[in-house]
Amino acid sequence: MKVTVTGATGTLGRDLAGALLERGDSVTVLSREPRRAQSTLGGVRALEWKEPKAAEPPLEALEAQDAVVHLLGEPVAQRWSEGAKEEIRDSRVLSTRNLVNALARTERRPQTLVSQSATGWYGPRGDEPVDESAPAAGDFLAQVVSDWEAEASEAGELGMRVVLTRTGVVLSESGGALEKMLPFFKLGVGGPVAGGRQYVPWIHADDVVGALLFCLDSPDASGPVNLTAPEPVTNGELSKALGRVLGRPAVAPVPALAVKALYGEMSSIVTTGARVVPRRLEELGYHFRRPELEAALRSATGKE
Numbered sequence: 069m070k071v072t073v074t075g076a077t078g079t080l081g082r083d084l085a086g087a088l089l090e091r092g093d094s095v096t097v098l099s100r101e102p103r104r105a106q107s108t109l110g111g112v113r114a115l116e117w118k119e120p121k122a123a124e125p126p127l128e129a130l131e132a133q134d135a136v137v138h139l140l141g142e143p144v145a146q147r148w149s150e151g152a153k154e155e156i157r158d159s160r161v162l163s164t165r166n167l168v169n170a171l172a173r174t175e176r177r178p179q180t181l182v183s184q185s186a187t188g189w190y191g192p193r194g195d196e197p198v199d200e201s202a203p204a205a206g207d208f209l210a211q212v213v214s215d216w217e218a219e220a221s222e223a224g225e226l227g228m229r230v231v232l233t234r235t236g237v238v239l240s241e242s243g244g245a246l247e248k249m250l251p252f253f254k255l256g257v258g259g260p261v262a263g264g265r266q267y268v269p270w271i272h273a274d275d276v277v278g279a280l281l282f283c284l285d286s287p288d289a290s291g292p293v294n295l296t297a298p299e300p301v302t303n304g305e306l307s308k309a310l311g312r313v314l315g316r317p318a319v320a321p322v323p324a325l326a327v328k329a330l331y332g333e334m335s336s337i338v339t340t341g342a343r344v345v346p347r348r349l350e351e352l353g354y355h356f357r358r359p360e361l362e363a364a365l366r367s368a369t370g371k372e
C-alpha cells in the first residue's frame with residue numbers, strides 16, 4: 069500500500085511509520101521539517117508541508133497514493149493560553165481543510181482518509197459507558213474535535229472512505245500521558261487525581277498503531293471509531309496499577325486545585341473523564357494487542 073502520513077515525526081506517527089515500513093508499505097511523510105523527518109524515520113519519502121494552517125500540501129504527496137493518515141497537530145498537553153488554544157485548534161482544523169482541498173485537486177485520488185480525532189469529543193461524563201453514537205460535548209476540546217472531524221468528513225464528498233479515529237489517553241514509552249505522570253510516581257507522590265473517580269479512556273500505543281493499520285485495511289471501517297482499550301478504568305484504578313508496576317505507593321491524593329494551579333484550564337483533561345468504549349473496533353473484529361491495563365503499563369514503563 070502507498071500511504072501518506074502527516075505528523076509522522078510525532079509520538080504516534082513515528083510508531084505508525086515504522087509499522088508501515090516494516091510490513092512493506094511505501095510511506096510518504098509530510099513535515100514542516102522534511103530533512104529532520106527523513107533522518108528520523110529512515111526509509112520514507114519526506115516532503116515539505118511548511119505551513120499546514122496556511123497552505124495546501126504539495127499534490128505530489130497525495131497523487132496516486134492509496135491512503136492518507138492525518139495525525140499532525142499542536143500538542144494539547146500544555147498550558148492553554150489564548151495563543152496556545154488558537155494553535156491547538158487551527159493546526160488541526162485549518163490543516164485538515166487544506167488537506168481535503170488538495171485531495172479534491174488530485175487526479176488519481178487516494179481511496180481512504182484516516183483522520184486523527186480524540187475522545188475529547190465526549191467531554192466530561194459520569195459512569196455510563198459512551199460509544200461512537202454519543203453527541204459531542206460543549207467544552208473547548210470537544211469543539212475543536214468536532215470542527216476537526218467536520219473538515220475531515222468533507223473528504224467523503226470526494227468519494228473517499230473517511231475514518232475518524234477518536235483516540236483516548238495513550239500509554240506510550242515515548243511521550244504522552246505517562247511522561248507527565250511518571251516523575252511524580254517515581255518520587256512516591258503520585259496518586260489519584262481530583263478524587264480519582266473519573267474514567268480514563270486509556271489505550272496502549274501498540275493498539276493505536278494496530279487500530280490505525282486495521283482502519284486503513286478494513287473497507288468496512290468508516291466514520292467515528294473509538295481507539296480505546298476494551299476496559300476503561302477510573303483515574304484511581306489507573307494510579308493504583310501504575311504504583312504496583314513501579315513498586316511505588318500510589319496513595320498520595322492529588323487535589324484538583326493543585327493540578328489546576330500547575331496546568332490551568334488544561335487540567336480538565338485529567339480531572340474529568342469519560343468511560344469510552346471501543347464499540348466500532350469490536351464490531352469490526354479488531355484484536356487488541358494489549359487489552360489488559362497492568363501489562364500495558366509494564367510495557368509502557370519498560371518493566372516488561
Ligand SMILES: NC(=O)c1ccc[n+]([C@@H]2O[C@H](COP(=O)([O-])OP(=O)(O)OC[C@H]3O[C@@H](n4cnc5c(N)ncnc54)[C@H](OP(=O)(O)O)[C@@H]3O)[C@@H](O)[C@H]2O)c1
Pocket residue numbers: 074075076077078079080081098099100101105120139140141142143144155159184185186187235236237238243244245
Ligand atoms: N498522544 C496522545 O495521547 C493522543 C491522544 C489522543 C489524540 N492524539 C492526537 O493524535 C495526533 C498525534 O499525536 P502525537 O502525540 O503523536 O503528537 P505529537 O507527538 O505532538 O506530534 C504531532 C506532529 O504534528 C506536527 N505538529 C506539531 N505542532 C504543530 C503545529 N503547531 N502545526 C503543524 N504541525 C504541527 C509535528 O510534525 P512536524 O514537526 O514534522 O511538522 C509533530 O511531530 C495529534 O493530533 C493528537 O492530538 C494524541
